[in-house]
Amino acid sequence: MTDLYTAVHEPAVETWPSLAAPRSNPVRRAGAHAALRFIARDLPATITLDNRSYGLGGPAMRVHRTGPFLDRLGHDAGSGFGEAYLAGDWDPEPGTDLADLLLPFAQRFSSEQDRHLLPKWAQSLRWLVTRSQPSDQENDRAGARENISRHYDLSNAMFSEFLDPSLTYSAALFDQQPESDLATASYDELSNAQLRKLDAILDAAGVVSGSRVLDIGCGWASLAIRAAQRGAWVTAITIASQQALLAQRRIADAGVSDRVQVALRDYRDQIGVFDAVLSVEMIEAVGEKYWPVYFDAIERRLAPGGKAVIQAIVMPHDRMLATRNTFTWVQKYIFPGGLIPSVDVIEQVTAQHTGLQAEVLRHMGMDYARTLRIWRNRFIEHWPAIADLGFDATFRRMWEFYLAYSEAGFRAGYLDDVQILLTKRFG
Template identity: 40%
Template sequence: MSTRGAHLVHGDRGFMTGGSLIARAIAPGVDTLIDAVHRKMERGGIDATLPDGSRRRVGFHRPGPAARLEVKSWMALVRLGFSGSVGWYKAWDLGEWTSPDLVPLFELFSLNAVTLGDVGRAKGPARWLNSLAHRLRDNAPQRAKANIAAHYDLGNDFYSAWLDTTMTYSSARFAGTDEPLETSQLRKVHALLDRLEIKPGSRLLEIGSGWGTLAIEAGKRGANVVGLTLSEEQKAWADRRIVEAGLSDKVEIRLQDYREIAEQFDAIASVEMVEAVGQRWWPAYLDCIARNLRPGGRAALQFISMDGRLFDRYARNADFIQTYIFPGGQLLNEPRFEALAQERALSWEGREGFRIDYAETLKHWRERYEAAIATGRLNGFGEQFHRLWRYYLMYCEGGFRGGAIDVAQVTMVKG
C-alpha cells in the first residue's frame, strides 16, 4: 500500500474508530480508488474534504481545471468505484457528496478520461446490470418510439419554459459571447442549410425534425420539406408553427421512423438525431441517407461524438446519460461511422467541430432552466426531477469543456 493509502486508512479516525464492519470492508477499495486517481490524472486537480474531516489535494500543481468537493459519506466513493457515473449520480442525489460547482469536476474527468482508463467506470455485476438494461432499450423499430417519448414527450410546456424561442435542443454556434441564444441557434441552422445548397424547389428530408425550426427555415428558402419525428409532442408543436409561418404547402412533418421512408430527395439534414440511433443501427441510418438521396445529392449532419480512444469502454458500460436521460442513446465513434458512410458511397467533407459552443449552449440552458424554476414555469415537476436535470446539464457542459466529447457538422455527398 502506498503512503497516501496508509494516510487514508490509518489516519481516518471517523472512518475506522466507529467500529463499522462495512467501513472496514470497503476501506481498501476506497483507498485504491483515490490512489488510482492520484496516479493517473495528468491535468488539473481535486481538492476533496473526506467524511473524517481530512483534506486531500490531488494534482493541484498541474495546469487545468480545479475542482472542489466534499465527500460526506464513504459510500459515495464506493458507488463511484463499483457503478461508475451511474453510482456517482446516485451518491450526489442522496447527498453523499457535494460541490460548489459540478462543472469543473466533470471537466476534469473529461480532460483526463484517457489516462484514467476504467477508474470510475462500473465493474463486475454493476457493469453487467447497467449494460443489460441499456441493451433492453435498444432502438429497434418496435422500441424506438418509446425511447424518444421517454425524453421528448416530457411535454412542450416543459421545453418551452427554458429553451429559446426557436425551440432548438442542440448546440448553437456563437459569433460572440454577448450574442443571444436564439441568434446563435439560427446561425447553426443556416450553416447546415448552406452546406446543402438549398434552393427554391429543392426537396429536403430532415431526419429528426424536432420542433420544426430547420424545416421552417428551409421552407422560407423555398424548399419542399419532409420532416420525420417519433415524438407526438414535437409534431403537434411543429405543425402549429408551420401553419403560423404560412408554409403548410412547403413543409410536412410525419410521425415516421427513418427506416420506413423510401423516396428521392435533393438534400438530407439531420441535427443531433444519430445519437438516438445506437451503434447497432448506424448502418440502417446511413442506408436511409443513401437510399433517399439522389445521386450527387448532399446530406448535412450535426452529431456528437466520443473520443475514439474512449469509445469501446464507453460502449461496454452504460453511463449516467444512457441510464437516466436518453434510453437507448449512444454517441458516435466518428472514424467508424465515417467508414460506414464511405462504404455507401457517401463522402465525408468539411468537418467542423465546435465543442466549446456546446458547453456555452448548455450553460445558457442551465441559467434559463433555473430562471424557469424561479418564475414557477416548471412547478409541475418535483425537486428530485430538477436535481436530475441540473446534474445532466452540468455533466454535459463539463464533458464538452474537457474534450472527451465533441460536436461537429459534416457534409456527405452521394457519389
C-alpha cells in the first residue's frame, strides 16, 4: 500500500460487522473483474483500478483496495458496490461529485435498450451472487414497527440537521425547472418548495375547513399541521415512537393541538371514516404482500365522496418485477423491508382488490433529485453537529451514498415520484 492511500477510510468492524471483508474466492473475484471491465467498456465514467483506467471518461472513481472491492462485488451483487464504498474500498476522484459518478450507472438501468449492466451470460449467473430478502424483514405489525423504527427513530436531532424547518422528509415541489443546474440547488428554496408540495396534496384531496383528514405515516407532522391550519380535523398516525413524540411537540408549537391527534398506530388498526386520506411516501415501506391490505385500508377509511392522495416513489414496472425478490443495499442499510412499487402495480392492485380508481396527478422525479441534492449538501455541511450526536464516519459515508444513489436514480429516470389521486369508482 502506497502513501497515496494512507487516508483511506477504515470502518470499525466491531460496529459494522457486515463490512468485514468477505472471504476471497478466486473464481468470484475473476468474475467480478470481468463484469467490471464489461460494464466500463461503454460507460461514460472512469474507473481506476490497480493504476489502470477503464471507461469512456467522465466522472471518475478510484479503487483503493482492489482485492476487497472485487470480493464484495463477487459476493453480493445487490450490496457489494455500496458496501465497498462504506468500507472505503473506493472513492470518487477529488472534484467528482458522488451523484454525478453514480448517474451513468443509473442511466444504464433506465435505458429502454439496456436495462442491464451485465452481458446476458453473466445475467444468467446472477443468482449465484444475488441475495433474497430475509424473513426477519416481514412487514406484519411487529415487523413493520421494527423496520420503520430502524430508520425513522435513528435520531430526531439528526434529521433536524438537514431537513427544512417543517421536517418534511419527502420530495419537495419546486416552482422553477428542477432539472436546472443542481450545483445551484439552495437550502433557502427548500422550505417554500415543501409547503408547495403539502398544499398540492391538500388541494387535490379537497381539504378545507371542517374536513376530516387521516394522515397515514405522518412523519413529523408537517402535512397534518398544514391541514389543521386550513381548519381541518386531523388524525395523524405513525409507528415510529420517537417520531410521534416530536410530532406532538411540533403540533403544540404550531398551536393546532386542538385539531390534530397523533396516534402510535398501524394503518391496519385505524377505524372511522374521513373526507380525505393522505399518505406521503409510505407505500414504499408497506411491502408487496401488504399492498392490497394497504389500499383496502385506505378505501375503508374514505367517507362517501371522499378522496385519497398518496405520494409514492416508483420505478418502471419491468424493473420492479425483476428486482422485487432481491435484497438490495438500500434494504440492508437504509429501509429494511422496503420495496418500491410501479405505477402499473398500483393501478393493478387498486383495480383488483379495491373499488378505488387511481389517477396520476403529477410526476416529481426531478423535483426529488433537487431535494436530495439539497439534503446531501446540508448533511455534509452539518456533519460536525451530526457527529456530535454519536454517529461515526462510516455512518456519514452510508448516508452520503444513500442520498447520492437516490439522486442519481431520479436524474436518470430509473426512479420517479408521483402524486396519485384515489377515488371510489362507485361513489
